Amino acid sequence: MTSTSVASTSTVGCCVLSPGEVIAPADAEHLARTFKALSDPSRIRLLSLIASADGGEACICDLTDPVALSQPTVSHHMKQLVEAGLVTREQRGRWAYFRVVPDAIERHAPFLTSTIR
């Protein structure tokens, strides 16, 4: 059994900005990589499918049909979500299983809302 996740280089709460505060260049770089991983509709659907799966875990074998893509294509998309640190991948026997990384979401989500505070 192997588990893979790419650790974030950013500190927790990097992207929670006070009113009048401008995001630091290093945090902007990090955030841009996250948003790039989410800049494809299939990857957004895949993230949503994993988040909504029973127990918060989805087998790649259950992800191909809903997005109507081949397994190699889904694997390619999943690799990008894993590399962005948004999901973890665990190989169990024949299949890979994925989970959303709550810390990564909590770290990145506040940036958008901080722009309208």
Next chain:
Amino acid sequence: MTSTSVASTSTVGCCVLSPGEVIAPADAEHLARTFKALSDPSRIRLLSLIASADGGEACICDLTDPVALSQPTVSHHMKQLVEAGLVTREQRGRWAYFRVVPDAIERHAPFLTSTIR
């Protein structure tokens, strides 16, 4: 005086998902376009600079120095943020002025947090 903004094709709250709900393909397309506009560190810095500006409005003349880019390059980035509906652009005399669109942020921000609910 001209004002430009690209209306969202998405309904308000498109991306607020209930537990177990998967994002609709059309909403995923829309969200991916927004995240693509944010997939560049300079555009994230620009959005943050506008959000933090006095009165919530920034002149393009004040945006070039902080990101250390030429005005044509900043204009190119701003065009993408405007086309994604994240900011509005208003031309006043020689300069263009930008504001964050709160509705657009409120519509898109909840998707990420909905994946960890």
